[in-house]
Amino acid sequence: MPAVLWAAASGAWLGQVFLPWTSRGPLSRATPLEAGALRHDGVLGSVPASVGWLIVLVPAVAAILLVTVPLSGRAWRVLRSVLAGIASAILLVILASLTRAEPDRFGPGAWLALAGVLLAVGAFASSVVIKENR
């Protein structure tokens, strides 16, 4: 069960880069990929430079998380939890920056990223429960 949740969480975090994060404003039709590229080109001023880097970091962390899903053992469990924590923290920073944490501004990408955070929390909780039951 935790493996499925971890896989779903990392899948959500990989998928969010292909969906717009805001429902209104200039980025409502641009995906984080496009926003990051335009930020890198210096065209977008509404996206802070740090967010331009963080946009790339999230799928990288999610990718490592996804690869570790089939691996069992304490070290891998800890690594997954740490990676999920990092990804969640970064996503919250991006969320605050791009949508000002106003739910009515959340676009499909933001909702998917948040769903990933919830799935990661669920995966973490279920892995703790399973460990205690053993």
Add this chain to the structure above:
Amino acid sequence: MNFCPRCGNQLPPGVRFCPACGNPVQAVTAAPPPPAAPPPATATAPLTGPPVPPPSGSGRSRWLVPALIGVLTLVAASVVGLVVWKVFFASAGGAGNPDEAVEAMFAAVESQDPIEALKLVNPGEARSVDALYESLNDRLVSQELKSSDSLLEAGSIDFTDLELRTEMVSDHAAKVDVEDFTATVTFDTSKLPDRLSGVRDAVRDEVGDTWQKTYTIRDLESPTYWTYDEGRVGDDEDSEYEDGYVDHEIGFFVMVVEKDGRWYITPAGTWAEYTAIIESRDHRGGDWTAYDRALGQDPITSAEPADVIDDLADAAEGGNFSDLLRRVPIEQSAVLQPFVHLVQEPWDDNRLGLRIDINQLDTTTEEMGDGLVRLWLDAADVGVTFEEEDYSDEYLNLGLEGECGWFEDDYDYGSACAPQWLLDDFGLDGAFVVLREVKGGYQLDPLATVVAYADALVTGFGDRPLDSFIDAVDRAIETQEDGYVEEWFERHCDCSIDDYDEY
């Protein structure tokens, strides 16, 4: 209990070789559970095949985990590779060729998508404009003037039959003539916001609930220039202007420039090309090979932010306008280099000169992030002398201190302070320019300066005066009387110059 896979002999715990046949076997450390059935009699027969490895789970489970990791690694690496390539290596904007850039811009206008439009604009001319748009959009939404991202929710436009013709004017610049298109404009009065109910009623009375009209390019008035032809004197049928003058329609075109293999529309270059065709003596536009040369030139920068104004004044005194432009970020200045000769040649021919005396310049700097620095002009006193051979010099003195300024020339003197409403409503209490850090130095960034002022106006304007201004405009349109707007200005500002003298 274990048995030798070769001869079937029962193996005691801990042995590495079968005591009966000498076949190497896995060490048995503990007595395993008894086998479900005794070994078949045939197992006692000598075996010639390779030794059978001890059982360690089914084949499926042995391969499943590595295979799964392999597939996941492939998926993850693909997504990360795509992200890194898209963000750092692929061009986010522009188009593959000049035609495509203009076609995509028409599509962006159709979809009313500001980011799509900005992606097609020369990056140096589009930088940070999205932030200004976001500020404006937020204000309009907060004032209930719009609810979505469309620039104009009540209106839409569709283009068909677009015909373009591209002429390469240099290796890295092209002129795209828009030869034909059909535009269908639709207006839905009901989509006007409730906040503008007066405007909505007035528009509904005028055009009804919905309005649609189709235009072709021939319905638009082409920009025109005139030439004087003595042969036409007395024959005014061919001229719409005046006897002897012949009008020449320029048509509609867009200048497109290439940068890093992608093509971008340049609004400044397009405007400058139109201006050059209309105003220059030969009506031929710019020399765009100068754009190609400018791309390879190093920028000229100032070592410190506070030096930028002084250095610009020195460059202007030098009278080399190409070098003067190189003190502005190259993505903005390169598209203006094709027109420098139109100013430089008459300047040199008429032996004009400029002397700039900076008598006082007090500045403070403020980091804006993203390599931008705001240079506040706390106090300044600048004397400008225009020199022209065979004519007396003309002198102009400009001054600034805090929110007050003055000018003085040979004929006039005037001084003014920013009115209190401006200070209150916009929070602007001084003048500034925005500088950009370029290759370790600093340059004046005209676009960033304009965007910073516009952003201050958009975000700083208070809700209450904006509310009352919208009401005034709404009532003025509803009643067709502009007195409401005039009254608003009278209440909010005193825009007259405090003190003005004519010598």
